[in-house]
Amino acid sequence: MKGYRAGAVRQVGVLPVPAAVAVEIPRGTGLKKHDGSAFGALVHLFPFRDAPGGLPRAEIGPQPFPESPLVATPPSAVKAQQKAIQKADTLIEALGWIRKFRDTTTVIKLGGSVVEHPDSLRHLLVDIVFMSTLGMRIVVVHGGGKAISRAMDDAGLAPRFVQGRRYTDDATLGIVEKVLATELNHDLVARLEEYGGRAMSLNFLSTNVLFGDRLTLAGPGGEAIDLGHVGSVTRVDRLTIDNLTYAGQVPVIPSMAMGPDGEKLNVNADTAATAVAAAIGAEKLVVLSDIPGVLRDINDPESLIHSLTASEARRLISDGTIAAGMIPKIEGCLETLEQGVKKIHIIDGRLRHSLLLEIYTTSGVGTELVRDDALASSMRAGSSL
Numbered sequence: 001m002k003g004y005r006a007g008a009v010r011q012v013g014v015l016p017v018p019a020a021v022a023v024e025i026p027r028g029t030g031l032k033k034h035d036g037s038a039f040g041a042l043v044h045l046f047p048f049r050d051a052p053g054g055l056p057r058a059e060i061g062p063q064p065f066p067e068s069p070l071v072a073t074p075p076s077a078v079k080a081q082q083k084a085i086q087k088a089d090t091l092i093e094a095l096g097w098i099r100k101f102r103d104t105t106t107v108i109k110l111g112g113s114v115v116e117h118p119d120s121l122r123h124l125l126v127d128i129v130f131m132s133t134l135g136m137r138i139v140v141v142h143g144g145g146k147a148i149s150r151a152m153d154d155a156g157l158a159p160r161f162v163q164g165r166r167y168t169d170d171a172t173l174g175i176v177e178k179v180l181a182t183e184l185n186h187d188l189v190a191r192l193e194e195y196g197g198r199a200m201s202l203n204f205l206s207t208n209v210l211f212g213d214r215l216t217l218a219g220p221g222g223e224a225i226d227l228g229h230v231g232s233v234t235r236v237d238r239l240t241i242d243n244l245t246y247a248g249q250v251p252v253i254p255s256m257a258m259g260p261d262g263e264k265l266n267v268n269a270d271t272a273a274t275a276v277a278a279a280i281g282a283e284k285l286v287v288l289s290d291i292p293g294v295l296r297d298i299n300d301p302e303s304l305i306h307s308l309t310a311s312e313a314r315r316l317i318s319d320g321t322i323a324a325g326m327i328p329k330i331e332g333c334l335e336t337l338e339q340g341v342k343k344i345h346i347i348d349g350r351l352r353h354s355l356l357l358e359i360y361t362t363s364g365v366g367t368e369l370v371r372d373d374a375l376a377s378s379m380r381a382g383s384s385l
Contacts, residue, residue, distance in 0.1 A: 094360035101359065102135035104283035105245060109273035112145035113290040114349035115184065122195075124288065125188070127355035128250060129197035137245035140199075140252045141276050142188060143269030144180040151179045163217050164328075168229040168266040176266050177204065181254040189252050199250040202240065204264065209237035210272060212257035212265050231257050231265030233272055236279035270332050278339035285341050286358070287333070288349030293367030294330070296321055307368045310334055330369075337371045344369040 108128065115121055132138050145166070149159050152175055160167040168176060181203045192199040202209045212231040216224045244251045255272040257265045270287070277285040294316070296303040308316070313330055316322045322330055333344045347354045347366030357365045 090361075093362065097360045098134050101283065103137070105137040105139065105280055106131070106284040106286060106359075107139045107141060107273055107277040107280070107282045108286045108355070109269060109288060110140060110142040110188075111269060111287075111289045111349065112143045112147065114288050115142065115144060116146050117350055120350045120352070122191075123352050124349055124355060125191050125197075126195050127353055129192060129195045130356060131359065132197055132248065132250055138250045139241060139245060139276060139280065139282070140188065140250060141255060141269060141273040142180075142184065142252065143255050144184045145269075147184060148176055148179050151175045162225060162227055165215075165217070165227055165230055165268065166266065167227055170229070173229045173264060173266065177256065177264060181205075181256045185252055185254045192250055192252070197250055198248055199252055200244050202244075202251050202253045204256070204258070207237075207240055208258050209240050209251075209253060210255075210257040210267065210275070211235040211237075211259075212267060213259060214263075214265065229263065229265055231259060231267055233257050233267060233275035236276055238280050241276070241280055270329065274332060274336045274339075277336060277341045282341050284343045284345060284359075285333075285336055286345045286347065286355065287329070288347060288354070289329075290348060290350060291326075291346070292348040292351075292365070293346045294322060294326065298323075305367050306364055307370070309370055309372045310337055311372050313369060333369050337369065342371065 110121075110124070114124065128138055128140065148166070152159055152172065155171075155175060157171055157175070159172075166172070166176075182205065185201050185203050189199040189201045200206070210233050212233045212235070215227055215230050215232045217227065219225045241251050241253075253272070253276065255267045255269040257267050257272070259265050273285060273287070276282075292301060292304055294305045294308060294313075295301070296305060313322065313334060317327060317330065329346070333346070336344055345358050345364070345366050345368050347358050347364075351357070351365060354365055358368075
């Protein structure tokens with residue numbers, strides 16, 4: 001045994017411990033030679049511990065952690081240690097949020113644009129597994145517009161949109177059910193389980209949880225515009241969803257509903273996610289899209305607004321800051337807040353680990369919308385601390 005005196009090993013339990021070690025005491029430390037035992041040598045090398053054979057802290061005063069005379073730490077190891085410390089700091093920052101959101105329910109809406117990016121989708125699903133593992137109750141509601149359009153093109157069918165909604169005839173309905181409610185839904189569940197999570201498909205082949213009526217739109221002259229097999233959600237089977245989330249599973253729900261006569265209805269994914277979040281009393285609704293959130297200047301990503309109250313959002317709509325396609329999205333979010341959901345997050349699902357960065361960091365990466373009374377309550381709580 002190199003560095004140890006021959007035959008000087010004694011047994012403690014089942015591990016061999018050297019009885020003596022040859023250690024040279026550094027000069028200028030004021031330390032005396034010890035009896036040669038390994039324990040004594042370590043105590044004298046690190047005298048800040050009040051241990052048998054070592055110098056009491058009071059005798060030597062406060063000292064920095066001494067550099068070991070035996071091992072020189074290479075620069076690469078120092079950098080690796082610094083990175084590890086930074087990761088630990090991030091975990092500590094997340095600790096408060098982890099505690100706050102444990103045992104709360106969050107509905108995550110996966111848009112079709114996000115589903116089309118394999119790498120982004122993989123990171124999002126890993127984030128969902130992480131959040132579920134930490135004790136958050138996660139419900140996923142997903143669309144699949146681009147995949148549906150691609151399947152229609154393969155079938156030789158031209159998509160038709162009326163006021164931004166897909167007109168759904170019998171042939172289109174069959175493709176929507178096959179692509180959205182079956183293939184994509186089952187794929188998301190399989191991938192969540194592949195990444196270590198527990199998930200359950202809630203579709204027409206297993207258990208349907210969304211029920212609705214046919215949706216008609218008002219035309220320019222007030223006449224009713226038929227959209228075919230398109231519906232709005234009127235009822236959500238909360239019991240089934242709650243039973244799964246309380247058991248630690250992630251329900252994965254396609255944006256389709258069942259009509260009163262058994263008719264299958266194509267539902268807008270934002271509408272479906274909003275209905276689910278309100279029905280189950282979710283703490284949060286997270287809308288994953290291909291936009292970073294609400295921008296004061298649409299051409300400047302640095303102008304992202306991290307937090308908005310409902311009244312502030314309405315003011316930004318009035319002054320034109322929120323315009324075009326963002327208006328219906330924000331108005332839908334405001335309706336959801338009015339139905340009892342506490343917070344809504346709009347984030348860019350293409351950003352790696354955007355879910356974790358938004359939920360578990362102080363600044364977040366998207367826009368958070370809250371009710372005005374929720375902000376007032378938090379201000380009162382903060383002033384009472």
